[in-house]
Amino acid sequence: xxxxxxxxxxxxxxxxxxxxxxxxxxxxxxxxxxxxxxxxxxxxxxxxxxxxxxxxxxxxxxxxxxxxxxxxxxxxxxxxxxxxxxxxxxxxxxxxxxxxxxxxxxxxxxxxxxxxxxxxxxxxxxxxxxxxxxxxxxxxxxxxxxxxxxxxxxxxxxxxxxxxxxxxxxxxxxxxxxxxxxxxxxxxxxxxxxxxxxxxxxxxxxxxxxxxxxxxxxxxxxxxxxxxxxxxxxxxxxxxxxxxxxxxxxxxxxxxxxxxxxxxxxxxxxxxxxxxxxxxxxxxxxxxxxxxxxxxxxxxxxxxxxxxxxxxxxxxxxxxxxxxxxxxxxxxxxxxxxxxxxxxxxxxxxxxxxxxxxxxxxxxxxxxxxxxxxxxxxxxxxxxxxxxxxxxxxxxxxxxxxxxxxxxxxxxxxxxxxxxxxxxxxxxxxxxxxxxxxxxxxxxxxxxxxxxxxxxxxxxxxxxxxxxxxxxxxxxxxxxx
Amino acid sequence: xxxxxxxxxxxxxxxxxxxxxxxxxxxxxxxxxxxxxxxxxxxxxxxxxxxxxxxxxxxxxxxxxxxxxxxxxxxxxxxxxxxxxxxxxxxxxxxxxxxxxxxxxxxxxxxxxxxxxxxxxxxxxxxxxxxxxxxxxxxxxxxxxxxxxxxxxxxxxxxxxxxxxxxxxxxxxxxxxxxxxxxxxxxxxxxxxxxxxxxxxxxxxxxxxxxxxxxxxxxxxxxxxxxxxxxxxxxxxxxxxxxxxxxxxxxxxxxxxxxxxxxxxxxxxxxxxxxxxxxxxxxxxxxxxxxxxxxxxxxxxxxxxxxxxxxxxxxxxxxxxxxxxxxxxxxxxxxxxxxxxxxxxxxxxxxxxxxxxxxxxxxxxxxxxxxxxxxxxxxxxxxxxxxxxxxxxxxxxxxxxxxxxxxxxxxxxxxxxxxxxxxxxxxxxxxxxxxxxxxxxxxxxxxxxxxxxxxxxxxxxxxxxxx
Numbered sequence: 001x002x003x004x005x006x007x008x009x010x011x012x013x014x015x016x017x018x019x020x021x022x023x024x025x026x027x028x029x030x031x032x033x034x035x036x037x038x039x040x041x042x043x044x045x046x047x048x049x050x051x052x053x054x055x056x057x058x059x060x061x062x063x064x065x066x067x068x069x070x071x072x073x074x075x076x077x078x079x080x081x082x083x084x085x086x087x088x089x090x091x092x093x094x095x096x097x098x099x100x101x102x103x104x105x106x107x108x109x110x111x112x113x114x115x116x117x118x119x120x121x122x123x124x125x126x127x128x129x130x131x132x133x134x135x136x137x138x139x140x141x142x143x144x145x146x147x148x149x150x151x152x153x154x155x156x157x158x159x160x161x162x163x164x165x166x167x168x169x170x171x172x173x174x175x176x177x178x179x180x181x182x183x184x185x186x187x188x189x190x191x192x193x194x195x196x197x198x199x200x201x202x203x204x205x206x207x208x209x210x211x212x213x214x215x216x217x218x219x220x221x222x223x224x225x226x227x228x229x230x231x232x233x234x235x236x237x238x239x240x241x242x243x244x245x246x247x248x249x250x251x252x253x254x255x256x257x258x259x260x261x262x263x264x265x266x267x268x269x270x271x272x273x274x275x276x277x278x279x280x281x282x283x284x285x286x287x288x289x290x291x292x293x294x295x296x297x298x299x300x301x302x303x304x305x306x307x308x309x310x311x312x313x314x315x316x317x318x319x320x321x322x323x324x325x326x327x328x329x330x331x332x333x334x335x336x337x338x339x340x341x342x343x344x345x346x347x348x349x350x351x352x353x354x355x356x357x358x359x360x361x362x363x364x365x366x367x368x369x370x371x372x373x374x375x376x377x378x379x380x381x382x383x384x385x386x387x388x389x390x391x392x393x394x395x396x397x398x399x400x401x402x403x404x405x406x407x408x409x410x411x412x413x414x415x416x417x418x419x420x421x422x423x424x425x426x427x428x429x430x431x432x433x434x435x436x437x438x439x440x441x442x443x444x445x446x447x448x449x450x451x452x453x454x455x456x457x458x459x460x461x462x463x464x465x466x467x468x469x470x471x472x473x474x475x476x477x478x479x480x481x
Numbered sequence: 482x483x484x485x486x487x488x489x490x491x492x493x494x495x496x497x498x499x500x501x502x503x504x505x506x507x508x509x510x511x512x513x514x515x516x517x518x519x520x521x522x523x524x525x526x527x528x529x530x531x532x533x534x535x536x537x538x539x540x541x542x543x544x545x546x547x548x549x550x551x552x553x554x555x556x557x558x559x560x561x562x563x564x565x566x567x568x569x570x571x572x573x574x575x576x577x578x579x580x581x582x583x584x585x586x587x588x589x590x591x592x593x594x595x596x597x598x599x600x601x602x603x604x605x606x607x608x609x610x611x612x613x614x615x616x617x618x619x620x621x622x623x624x625x626x627x628x629x630x631x632x633x634x635x636x637x638x639x640x641x642x643x644x645x646x647x648x649x650x651x652x653x654x655x656x657x658x659x660x661x662x663x664x665x666x667x668x669x670x671x672x673x674x675x676x677x678x679x680x681x682x683x684x685x686x687x688x689x690x691x692x693x694x695x696x697x698x699x700x701x702x703x704x705x706x707x708x709x710x711x712x713x714x715x716x717x718x719x720x721x722x723x724x725x726x727x728x729x730x731x732x733x734x735x736x737x738x739x740x741x742x743x744x745x746x747x748x749x750x751x752x753x754x755x756x757x758x759x760x761x762x763x764x765x766x767x768x769x770x771x772x773x774x775x776x777x778x779x780x781x782x783x784x785x786x787x788x789x790x791x792x793x794x795x796x797x798x799x800x801x802x803x804x805x806x807x808x809x810x811x812x813x814x815x816x817x818x819x820x821x822x823x824x825x826x827x828x829x830x831x832x833x834x835x836x837x838x839x840x841x842x843x844x845x846x847x848x849x850x851x852x853x854x855x856x857x858x859x860x861x862x863x864x865x866x867x868x869x870x871x872x873x874x875x876x877x878x879x880x881x882x883x884x885x886x887x888x889x890x891x892x893x894x895x896x897x898x899x900x901x902x903x904x905x906x907x908x909x910x911x912x913x914x915x916x917x918x919x920x921x922x923x924x925x926x927x928x929x930x931x932x933x934x935x936x937x938x939x940x941x942x943x944x945x946x947x948x
Binding site: 070395 | 630662
């Protein structure tokens with residue numbers, strides 16, 4: 001953040017000015033997010049750098065609540081005049097909107113926190129020369145090409161640094177310095193008319209150090225080999241009511257789609273009906289929706305995850321949200337406004353990707369809770385079934401009820417042993433049926449990076465963490481070859 | 482006070498001078514002032530009204546055979562100096578294995594009907610009233626309507642491309658998007674309907690029609706019957722056809738084809754659709770929902786054929802992919818970041834390098850009237866909306882969409898009743914090959930910021946009920 005000539009924090013001064021001006025105009029509530037963004041993107045495909053980008057953006061977004069209606073305006077003009085203009089538009093449109101707000105928005109109370117925190121970073125992404133990062137990406141992509149059968153490789157790197165100040169008219173003042181990085185590696189292998197692909201994402205909230213720790217070159221080579229091995233795998237055949245053991249990586253997308261999204265209180269209230277949809281479990285808090293082995297949380301406070309934060313974009317202190325406990329639906333992800341509607345404590349679910357967007361209820365790190373099995377034990381205990389590994393594509397209905405998610409690979413389990421390697425496989429089920437079928441979960445919970453979650457209009461593409469233990473349940477296995 | 486365009490022009494001139502003084506061989510500034518006003522409607526009320534004014538510049542530089550890119554939202558001299566050095570930093574080690582140069586000046590045509598001062602100057606209070614009118618007309622249409630949600634997006638932009646070859650071209654435009662999703666309830670029966678449209682001028686926006694159409698679809702979906710799984714003749718109405726055209730548009734981008742969706746990579750010159758399928762990209766179309774006189778690196782745009790009588794004729798190119806594949810640019814550059822966590826707005830974005838995509842693709846109308854297609858269908862389905870549409874296997878073309886609402890059974894040429902939620906699961910190329918009727922009228926259709934001009938088509942597809 002920048003300092004004024006007399007050493008004062010310039011951003012704080014500007015942000016507070018925005019809030020004060022909104023209050024002066026008559027806003028019942030106002031908050032300002034003043035942010036400095038730095039981001040890098042490198043894409044390498046087949047030995048060629050397709051993209052090499054550095055973006056910088058600094059600006060402010062002001063949100064006002066006037067007569068129970070929301071108004072918002074962003075600006076990159078960080079002069080007092082520029083901020084004043086933005087505040088006036090946010091106030092004016094909120095006031096105009098209030099004519100058509102029969103139930104004025106109310107905010108659940110929260111403490112006006114004052115805090116300053118940052119993501120733990122060992123190697124700042126800006127301290128590594130862009131040139132060196134480009135060279136590394138080229139070498140990682142090259143490592144995907146383990147044999148001539150790997151006909152295509154793509155390595156994509158994103159690095160983000162966000163310096164965010166949040167102030168509101170209730171006296172909150174929170175400063176968060178975040179850094180998030182990830183690389184996605186994908187290999188396509190081809191033999192005659194069969195093409196198979198395999199991919200993975202390595203990433204965390206932190207600095208560039210993760211890429212040294214994880215030995216990306218080695219991972220790339222493994223991805224290349226995996227893609228090639230799928231050429232020889234057997235195409236899966238459809239089987240109803242199959243016993244399936246889902247690995248942590250497959251579980252990540254499953255929990256994202258059928259637990260995370262339907263837990264967003266705005267979806268529960270029908271506020272996303274025109275876009276992503278609603279949720280089948282609206283009004284079922286306290287009801288049994290799954291087996292006792294089904295527990296799920298959303299927790300932004302897990303260090304190193306893509307969804308890490310300690311205070312959300314409404315200044316609410318974050319903690320672990322219990323969504324489902326032993327099969328009973330316990331709670332949702334909330335904004336201060338939806339918390340007031342449900343008469344619960346706000347639980348820090350609001351985020352916006354940049355100062356240019358109004359915050360929305362978003363997942364942070366949503367994951368299934370752990371059980372008491374070891375993965376090997378779980379497989380050994382399965383007489384006949386399938387190990388489903390690594391998610392690929394989802395197709396989910398608007399109520400998050402009927403789901404189909406494909407996997408990158410699977411293994412047949414016979415008498416507790418992994419046998420035939422399978423490709424072109426997907427699972428499909430009805431959410432409550434699947435939840436009721438979960439009969440075992442492992443001890444080890446893993447949260448993996450999921451950098452592509454979309455929500456909102458205009459769309460906000462956000463990075464989150466998802467995962468859990470390995471789960472065993474029942475679903476229809478689909479052969480999609 | 483300076484106009485937005487002159488602020489952009491000053492910053493662009495400064496950048497080219499700075500680049501010249503740093504020994505950069507070629508520089509290109511893409512400058513944007515983009516204003517978006519969004520009125521979001523939920524639960525029959527205005528939920529939030531929000532505005533963005535995004536102003537900034539993306540700078541590309543060529544030094545020797547190296548190419549670099551950086552962007553900033555700060556147009557101060559100090560920031561522009563930093564932008565030049567950052568762009569140079571990104572160029573180091575990005576040695577191009579082919580000769581590359583920024584576009585030269587070309588003759589730019591004028592495109593009618595893409596800027597409307599009334600839309601650009603509309604006071605936000607009036608925008609709120611227009612948005613609410615969609616809800617009011619839906620509620621007034623039928624007493625069974627219990628809920629509405631939707632959005633009105635109003636966009637106005639000014640953009641300018643300047644480069645070392647003397648290119649100085651501007652593209653100013655306006656755009657709106659209005660959509661509404663209505664819920665009808667009758668006893669235990671609940672049904673949804675929606676309507677969405679987009680255009681370039683305020684006079685094209687008919688909020689009352691959007692509300693009525695959404696309500697009418699919702700009510701007509703009550704008492705839906707469960708479908709029997711099978712392969713059906715499917716009449717894809719405007720919105721689902723737009724979903725098909727949007728996917729075709731991505732597949733003919735050499736960048737997207739190389740990185741993500743390979744389906745068309747080996748199919749140039751091959752028959753991929755029935756003879757009735759003709760896809761054209763025409764950014765010069767007057768009043769075109771995505772029309773523009775220049776692409777987003779300053780090339781004049783032009784009409785070009787993508788699919789001709791079912792044969793894949795052309796991929797589209799920006800100057801970078803044209804050089805990489807030894808082709809000519811087709812004036813098809815668009816900018817947007819590829820990264821999550823980075824803003825992408827309706828209108829224009831400056832924070833990405835150009836991506837080659839068809840700018841204003843459309844499916845050429847055929848000779849059937851929409852009613853004739855219906856009348857000609859002995860047994861089949863009328864699909865009026867797609868939801869959650871995906872190409873789930875990018876090399877094979879497996880295609881899926883949730884038929885969440887607007888699904889009807891057709892028997893002996895007539896719509897005989899609503900069908901409960903189902904899922905379409907087929908192959909994109911098979912569906913294109915099975916097209917046997919194309920209607921004769923183009924309508925702007927789409928959703929969630931993505932609109933194209935399309936007719937109605939009939940094809941075959943596998944559809945299964947969703948429990």
